[in-house]
Amino acid sequence: xxxxxxxxxxxxxxxxxxxxxxxxxxxxxxxxxxxxxxxxxxxxxxxxxxxxxxxxxxxxxxxxxxxxxxxxxxxxxxxxxxxxxxxxxxxxxxxxxxxxxxxxxxxxxxxxxxxxxxxxxxxxxxxxxxxxxxxxxxxxxxxxxxxxxxxxxxxxxxxxxxxxxxxxxxxxxxxxxxxxxxxxxxxxxxxxxxxxxxxxxxxxxxxxxxxxxxxxxxxxxxxxxxxxxxxxxxxxxxxxxxxxxxxxxxxxxxxxxxxxxxxxxxxxxxxxxxxxxxxxxxxxxxxxxxxxxxxxxxxxxxxxxxxxxxxxxxxxxxxxxxxxxxxxxxxxxxxxxxxxxxxxxxxxxxxxxxxxxxxxxxxxxxxxxxxxxxxxxxxxxxxxxxxxxxxxxxxxxxxxxxxxxxxxxxxxxxxxxxxxxxxxxxxxxxxxxxxxxxxxx
Numbered sequence: 001x002x003x004x005x006x007x008x009x010x011x012x013x014x015x016x017x018x019x020x021x022x023x024x025x026x027x028x029x030x031x032x033x034x035x036x037x038x039x040x041x042x043x044x045x046x047x048x049x050x051x052x053x054x055x056x057x058x059x060x061x062x063x064x065x066x067x068x069x070x071x072x073x074x075x076x077x078x079x080x081x082x083x084x085x086x087x088x089x090x091x092x093x094x095x096x097x098x099x100x101x102x103x104x105x106x107x108x109x110x111x112x113x114x115x116x117x118x119x120x121x122x123x124x125x126x127x128x129x130x131x132x133x134x135x136x137x138x139x140x141x142x143x144x145x146x147x148x149x150x151x152x153x154x155x156x157x158x159x160x161x162x163x164x165x166x167x168x169x170x171x172x173x174x175x176x177x178x179x180x181x182x183x184x185x186x187x188x189x190x191x192x193x194x195x196x197x198x199x200x201x202x203x204x205x206x207x208x209x210x211x212x213x214x215x216x217x218x219x220x221x222x223x224x225x226x227x228x229x230x231x232x233x234x235x236x237x238x239x240x241x242x243x244x245x246x247x248x249x250x251x252x253x254x255x256x257x258x259x260x261x262x263x264x265x266x267x268x269x270x271x272x273x274x275x276x277x278x279x280x281x282x283x284x285x286x287x288x289x290x291x292x293x294x295x296x297x298x299x300x301x302x303x304x305x306x307x308x309x310x311x312x313x314x315x316x317x318x319x320x321x322x323x324x325x326x327x328x329x330x331x332x333x334x335x336x337x338x339x340x341x342x343x344x345x346x347x348x349x350x351x352x353x354x355x356x357x358x359x360x361x362x363x364x365x366x367x368x369x370x371x372x373x374x375x376x377x378x379x380x381x382x383x384x385x386x387x388x389x390x391x392x393x394x395x396x397x398x399x400x401x402x403x404x405x406x407x408x409x410x411x412x413x414x415x416x417x418x419x420x421x422x423x424x425x426x427x428x429x430x431x432x433x434x435x436x437x438x439x440x441x
Contacts, residue, residue, distance in 0.1 A: 001180040001255045002053070002311065003240065005233060006046065006102060006188040009263020010272055010285050012230055018268055021227045025238035029257055029289045034300040034338070039288020040349055040360075041261045042308035044277050045069045046127050046188075047104045049260040049308055054085040054105065054116060056312030056329035060352055060416030064106055068353055069127050071137055078106015081115035084324035086312045087179055088117030093321045096176045098167055099123060101160045101183030112147045121146055122163045123183065124156075128215055130207075131156045131185075131192040132200035137215050139208045155194045157186045157229075161236040168243040177252075179315070182240060187229040191221030191266070194232055226266035251293050254318065256311055259286040273390045279351050279358040279367055281388050295339055304344045305360055310334055350412040354419050359409040364398075365390070366405040372419075378406060 010016055013023040015030040042052030047069035048059030059065030064078045079085070087097040098120035099113045104127050106112070113121040122145050126136035132155060136142035143150050152159060164182050171178070192200050199220065206214035237257070244250055262283040263269055264276035274280030288306060290296060309331030316323060317333035336342035349360040357368040357376075363383045367390070370376045379393045380402045386392040395402050 001182065001240075001244070001253055002315075003182045003237065003255065003257045004053075004101075004184065005257075005259045005287075006183075006185045007261065007263055007267070007276055008187060008230065008233075008259035008287060009267030009269040009275075010282070010287060011268050011270055012187075012263055013234070013287055015289075016287055017270070018230075020223075021230050021268075023230065023234040025234045025241060026257060026287070026289065029237075029241075029255065029291045032293065032298045033255075033289060033291030033296050034302060036288040036290070036306055037301060037303045038305040039258060039286055040284050040305065040307040041259065041286050043068070043351065044261050044279055044283035044353060046102075046260050050103075050105050050183075051079060052307075052309045052330075053312060054079060054087065055083060055327070056086065056309045056316070056323065056331050057327065058309070058330045058350070058352075058412075058416060061330075063417065063420075064111075066417060066419050070104060070106060071127055073107040073110075075110055078111030079116050081111070083116065084327045085117045086315055087113075087181075089316060089321050089324070090179045090319055091117050091119060093319055094176055095319065096120070096171075096174060096178040098178065099181040099183065100163045100167065101181075102127075102185050103183070108144070108147055108149075112144070114146055118181075120167065123160065124185070128188055128190070129156070129185070130190050130200045130203045130215065132197045133204040135204040135207050135215070137207075137212060139212060157184055157232060157236055158194065160184060161239050164240050165243045168247050168249070171247065177319070184233060184236070186233040186236075187226055187266075189221070189265070190215060190217035191225045191229065193225060193228040196225075221266055223266050254290070254292040254295075254315075257287065257289045257291075258308075262286060271387075271389055277353075279353060279356040280390050284351060284358075285388070290338065292338075304337075305349055306334065307331065307349045314338070348408055348412070350409060352413055352416060354422075357409055357413060359405050359412065361405055361408065364401055364405060366402070366409055368409065371413075378402070380405065 013026045015027040041049045043049040045068050048065045051059040051065040063076050091097045097118045099118045101123040103113050103125050124142040126142045129136045129142045134143045203214050262276050269282045272282040274282035313329045313331040313333040317335045323329045332345040337344045351358045357371045359366045365381045367379050368376050380395040381390045
């Protein structure tokens with residue numbers, strides 16, 4: 001089971017050092033399993049990370065993965081049906097595959113979870129929507145069952161939780177193993193807690209009345225409201241875990257909890273630099289917890305770097321499913337390390353956005369700012385010396401390391417698709433955070 005929060009920052013939960021948000025359910029996962037201090041998302045914004053999770057490949061290998069993030073429909077802008085995915089490969093191997101919550105890999109009718117391997121889907125397609133009226137960024141109602149739009153009432157985080165509970169409680173005699181993705185939208189904007197229906201109505205009225213930027217909620221939110229949303233998310237994680245337990249799935253289910261990218265605006269991410277949209281640590285280092293009772297020893301903490309697409313490789317490996325030979329994985333399986341006490345599978349972690357690039361090798365990290373300009377600026381950080389603030393530039397002090405990482409980064413980038421000309425949104429469309437790219441530091 002893969003549980004993904006949305007825009008949850010690295011230190012927004014108790015076991016990662018949140019100073020003022022209590023998250024007992026998420027903390028219990030860490031206490032019962034493995035907490036990774038150096039867990040990473042595949043991208044600094046929503047939809048590219050999801051491309052990486054479903055395919056096990058760098059998002060820049062896909063036309064839809066070049067959108068940072070997807071926020072307008074287009075016949076090429078999505079995860080193409082027929083692309084081998086983790087759910088499609090596991091479905092072929094006899095797994096029941098289900099997703100509840102945020103898809104964000106392309107809009108209907110061209111794209112959707114059931115076109116990419118999920119047998120069961122209930123959730124939303126867009127990147128952001130309000131929590132009660134479920135109004136998306138273009139004013140559309142954005143809740144679906146399968147590929148059909150449905151009208152429902154209620155706070156979205158709770159609705160997703162109820163659907164997951166219903167799925168687990170309703171499996172009955174189905175003896176198939178299952179792959180379950182629980183993709184919450186919380187704590188993504190707009191900043192609405194379970195008691196904020198009036199604020200939801202206000203935002204929806206503005207969006208539907210011709211002012212879509214209202215959904216980004218630049219006039220709302222507080223640190224306290226954000227904390228309320230994260231605490232509510234934790235309560236919903238507790239309900240999902242309880243549903244696993246009462247149906248007897250605890251000991252047979254690997255649970256991974258993480259976020260699709262770093263936090264923004266109200267998030268607490270100390271001591272990291274940057275936020276959602278950046279390839280500095282705040283944009284891509286995320287909470288990452290793994291639990292598998294009887295298989296993973298409780299109470300472990302590891303600083304081994306792991307990235308989103310590693311989980312695709314791990315899930316396929318554990319299921320005994322070979323990757324599609326025409327679509328080789330960019331992630332590596334962690335199974336032998338997690339379960340057989342093997343040495344961790346050391347590999348480079350690499351990222352690219354329209355304006356930045358980055359590569360981590362061991363404790364060294366190269367960040368390239370202004371990669372889309374004629375004069376990009378490279379900086380080299382060492383997490384042993386500067387853990388992990390990214391303020392001490394070692395480029396001149398370690399020229400051989402710098403040369404090696406620059407060459408490795410450029411080799412990585414050479415395998416990816418070029419970015420198309422930027423599709424600017426219509427004047428009345430909201431511009432998602434990260435769209436224009438962060439400025440140089």
